[in-house]
Amino acid sequence: MDYQLTEEHLMIQKAARDFAISELLPGVIERDEHQKFPAEQIKKLGELGFLGMMVSPKYGGAGLDTISYVLAMEEISKIDASASVVMSVNNSLVCWGLEAFGTEEQKQKYLVPLASGQVIGAFLLSEPEAGSDATSQRTVAEDKGDHYLVNGTKNWITNGNSASIYLVITQTHPEKGSKGINALIVEKNSPGITIGAKENKLGIRGSDTHSIMFQDVKVPKENRIGEDGFGFKFAMKTLSGGRIGIASQALGIASGAYELALKYSKQRKAFGKEISQHQAIQFKLADMATRIEASRLMCLKAAWEKDMGIDYTLSGSMAKVFASETAMWVTTEAVQVHGGYGYVKEYHVERLMRDAKITQIYEGTSEVQRIVISRAILS
Ligand code: CAA
Ligand code: FAD
Secondary structure: OOEEEEEEHHHHHHHHHHHHHHHHHOOHHHHOOOOOOOOOHHHHHOOOOOOOOOOOHHOOOOOHHHHHHHHHHHHHHOOHHHHHHHHHHHHHHHHHHHHHOOHHHHHHHHHHHHOOOOOEEEEEEEEEOOOOOOOOOOOOEEEOHHHHEEEEEEEEOOOOOOOOOOEEEEEHHHHHHHHHHHEEEEOOOOOEEEOOOOOOOOOOOOOOEEEEEEEEEEEEEEOOOOOOOOOOHHHHHHHHHHHHHHHHHHHHHHHHHHHHHHHHHHHOEEEEEEEEHHHHHHOOOHHHHHHHHHHHHHHHHHHHHHHHOOOOOOHHHHHHHHHHHHHHHHHHHHHHHHHHHHHHHOHHHHHHHHHHHHOOOOOOHHHHHHHHHHHHHHH
């Protein structure tokens, strides 16, 4: 067993860290306050290859492994989780699904611009009445011969307004349940699409979350991904990898908060000594460091399994539930270590605490991860 990162891994980690500090840190508090999408920064991330990290260079990607992706996600998320969710959705939910299951024509037309960062994509599974219960799709894609006619509403869509390309999960044969579902590639500017107002959120406020309404939207048959009825499996297989991305986002949020708490504890004095000299604070820091290390190893293990072609559904769900619960706990403790200063925006930790919460909800809540894990260990 080799725990050593390669030279290339270290280079990518450093490039992501440098980018986060030089490009994302300036203005991160203001973007959060004003819910401003980091458009310029996302464009630069795309130019550097961070939006199509695992895609083959043949399709405009960086051709890197999943371990590199975890390392980059951690570094970007330490500073700005609103930017890292864009990166996660584009890499793992949109590009990965297209490369794994798209036709050559779909890859040339849609994957190349997505992987090279010219445009960004969105993944539209959730609906007002179908979140965790994802097979209860009400968005209908009626088969009209050479095209589908799509009607329905998706909600909570990350990159909802900033994306140009949507991967939309729809129901075509309701009588077949999950086997009647189709995944369609839909261009955002198609007639009949309406974008709802941006959601005013607790955390990841810079990210762009919208409802998307479809009314008689015509989608050519050649834009279906996989065979008729493959859409639910497509969504689940894609989410298995997506969960490694969100686990790494949670890891980054936790390690960002921990680094701030560690630094602050060595500066702040109380009762005649640095607060890091009080054992109560030392134990908090020790527990933070331990849980973060466990989260990191779980993320890297899931990534390694994916790179090795081993089934990573279980390890990805375990990493997500553990890292997201760690992120919520660590960020709350990081605010505590900062005392009153932790409660105001300038010190960053309150934002990290607000950002941590979403990692327990999206791409499958903690309860859904426990469903996936318990089914796997009991089967
Ligand atoms: N890989 C391949 N196939 C899978 C699979 C996987 N990981 N998981 C399920 N399937 C297959 C099953 O084998 C089954 O197929 P068969 O009928 O051929 O056996 C079919 O899919 C239906 O599966 P289930 O019976 O297990 O379905 P279920 O109704 O019990 O639901 C669930 C299972 C795990 C709870 C699933 O509905 C789920 O993951 N829900 C959460 C949805 C979610 O994660 N949404 C995230 C939206 S995207 C997002 O959030 C992005 C973002 O924030 C940035
Ligand atoms: P529900 O499914 O209604 O769950 C409510 C509660 O009940 C949760 O605690 C849940 O865990 C629990 N629960 C439900 N069923 C069970 C059960 N069987 N056993 C135990 N507990 C259960 N979706 C997309 O498709 N694309 C996106 O880009 C996207 N981005 C998002 C961004 C943000 C900021 C947010 C908030 C959400 C986003 N989502 C996206 C949606 C997200 O994936 C869903 O919110 C999530 O899957 C939960 O669904 P729900 O909100 O309908 O909650």
